[in-house]
Amino acid sequence: MHQAIYSGQEWESWGLAARPVIPEGMPVLIDDDLLFEDAGVPRPAVAVNRWLRELPANGAPAPKTWRYYAQILREWMAFLAERGVSLFGERPALKAALSAYAVHRSCGPLDARFEATTWNQHMSVLSGFYRWAVAEGYAVAEPFTYKQAQTSYGDVAQVQLANQARRRTPKPHVTIKYLEADFAELFLKALAGLAPDGTEDVSYRGRELERNAAVGRLALSTGLRRQEFTHLLAVEIPPLPRKRSPLPVPFPVPAGVTKGRKFRTTWIDYDALAEVHRYLRLTRPLAADGSPWQPPMSWGSRWSLPGQMPEAAGSTAFGLPGMPCGRPNVVVWWRLTAVRCCWRCVRTADRSLRGPQFSPVPPSGSVNASSRGSRMFIPIGSAIPSRSGPLNRWSAATTRRRPGW
Structure with a gap:
């Protein structure tokens, strides 16, 4: 079975009367013979692709989630095909196949084994798919068995269905990994x-050392995920309090970079926040000063920021009214037209310097990396672009040490 990614570019040449209602970047599963039906009867892959297309309307708006769910269904369908079991077969055959699949993922080849948490994720996805297939009339049964489990939160008790195929996992407090203070300090050095x-390591060769230290300390202090601190913008760093305090400083994490796009507030100690501000005020402008690098104009064909700071709700710029939702907003360029969008709409894909959707260059192409407006919209987790282009590989920054250090 093959997995492809849908793209609606040049759909006008397909001979269709209207644009297909398929989300951009949606995965599509195709059988090996590239057919979707047999003698006019749709194959199971048709139902799977329909379920995938409905994911954005069922609480899964992220393209990464679509691809992950498609991969789970693809592996399950390939396992069933090897054993001659239909995806929408009878319950006894499906239950037997599920038992064999559980053994395959726990005691099978090393490259096929799953941790308990990964297995539970797969079972949750397959369970949701089969319940949808039964409700839509594609399947007559599902391979899972459920039992009633009582859960309580505070004074509220609820009865929920528990999937018997799930494995037992350790309690959350057992799986917490701690980083000793002395090792954390060694890591920051x-x-x-x-x-x-x-002292200075004269044999070390690297760049953006101040950025690495500042953002690394920020990550340790706030507990942000790599995706979050990598795409965090300078304008989203909270202001430094006037007086030093032993109490932590609130650190709002924008919804555009969080997992599931859920806004939350974490904390950061004063010294870590002060180091980030020193990097933004001193080292970052010096690194960008005189940089000849400019993003290609092809990057600015969709998104392009003219270097304006996020503005208060109701303000105007370029004669454009503020957002009716009352949230802070920013002016962007959409297909060479200045438009205003909600600040929460700027996601990680739009902030990436390597992606085609976001660029600090206005349509005129007259702004380079050394301009102030451009610097403010380069994520703090990314290096100021040089002649060779931007650097956004934290794995390299954390492993590029000389042998024997």
Whole structure:
């Protein structure tokens, strides 16, 4: 079975009367013979693709989630096909196949084994798919068995269905991984290009050391995910309090970079926040000063920021009214036209310097990396672009040490 990614570019040449109502980037599963029906009867892949297309309307708006769910269904369908079991077969055959699949994922080949948490995710996705298939009339039964389980939160007790195929997992407090303070300090010194004693490591060769140290300390202090601190913009860093305080400073995490796009507030200590502000005020402008790099104009064909700071609700710029939702907003360029969008709409894909959707260049192409407006919209987790282009690989920043350090 093959998995393709849908793209609606040049759909006018397909001979269709209207644009297909398929989300951009939606995965599509296709059988090996590239057929979707047999003698006019749709194959199971047709039902799977329809379920995938309905995911955005059922609480899964992220393209990464679509591809992950498609991969789960693809592996399950391939396993059933090897054993001659239909995806929408009878319940006894499906239950037997599920038992064999559980053994395959727990005691099978090493490259096929799953951790308990991964297995539970797969079972949750397959359970949701089969319940949808039964409700839509595609399937007559599902392979899962459920039992009633009582859960309580505070004084509220609820009865829920528990999938018997799920494995037992350790309690959350058992799986917490702690980083000792002395090792954390050693790690930050390595990011800054320093030796274990705090002196300069003359044999180390790297760049953006101040950025690495500042953002690394920010990540340790706030507990942000890599996706979050990598795409965090300078305008989203909270202001530094006037007086130093031993109490942590509230750190709002924008919904555009969080997992599931859920806004939350975490905390950061004063020293870590001060180091980030020093990097933004001193090192970052010096690194960008005189940089000849400019993003290609092809990057600006869709998104392009003219270097304006996020504005208060109701304000105007370029003669455009503020957002009716009352949220802070920003002016962007959409197909060479200045429009205003909600700040929450700027997602991680729009912030990526390597992606085609976001660029600090206005349609005129007259702004380079050294301009102030451009710097403010380059994520703090990304290096200021040089002649070779932007750097956004944290794995390289954390492993590029000389041998024997």
